Amino acid sequence: MTTMDALKQFREAAIAKGDFSARKRDAALHQAMSEAIWCLEAEKDGSAAMHVLLSDPKEEVQVWIAAHLLSKGYETAREVLKRLSLGSGPRAFSASMTLSEHAGRRLRTPFPKKEEPNQALEPTAPSDRGSS
Numbered sequence: 001m002t003t004m005d006a007l008k009q010f011r012e013a014a015i016a017k018g019d020f021s022a023r024k025r026d027a028a029l030h031q032a033m034s035e036a037i038w039c040l041e042a043e044k045d046g047s048a049a050m051h052v053l054l055s056d057p058k059e060e061v062q063v064w065i066a067a068h069l070l071s072k073g074y075e076t077a078r079e080v081l082k083r084l085s086l087g088s089g090p091r092a093f094s095a096s097m098t099l100s101e102h103a104g105r106r107l108r109t110p111f112p113k114k115e116e117p118n119q120a121l122e123p124t125a126p127s128d129r130g131s132s
Contacts, residue, residue, distance in 0.1 A: 001039045003049050010036035011053065014061045034111040037068060047074070054080050063091055064110065067098045071109040078102070 001009070013032035016025075040046035053065040054077060062080050069077035084095035101107040 001036070003040065003043050003045065006036040006039040006043075007049055007053065009033075010040075010065070011056060011058070011061050014064045015058050018060055030110075033064060037109075037111040038113060051076065059084060059087075059091055063095055063098075066095070067107075068109050068111055070098065070102050071107045 010033050013029045013036070017029040017033070037050075040050050043049065050065055050069060051074070053061055054069070056062055056065075063084055066077040066080040066084070070081065078099070081095045081099050085092050085099060087095075098107065
């Protein structure tokens with residue numbers, strides 16, 4: 001997926017998701033946004049591309065990308081979330097909660113990468129533990 005494709009996929013999925021979507025569709029749209037983010041994270045200029053989305057005319061796009069960028073330490077996203085939190089409705093509440101989680105140092109990206117199946121459950125061989 002190209003950078004432009006990833007930006008387009010993220011934007012379209014965020015707009016379609018809106019504040020609420022049917023459960024199955026919601027999961028598919030969130031997955032589409034996640035895949036786009038993972039693609040952009042892997043790109044050399046992915047961060048700059050994601051920052052372009054902060055000024056997207058659709059608040060649905062802004063709130064999601066700002067949450068991700070703030071979780072990665074990009075303080076420029078905080079101003080977007082502050083502005084969105086001044087509104088009303090679910091999006092303003094989401095922006096407020098994101099800022100609160102960040103202030104409490106609990107903010108994580110809404111798009112975590114999935115671990116490989118059973119990766120965390122693999123037992124460590126006794127020879128890997130070292131000797132006592």
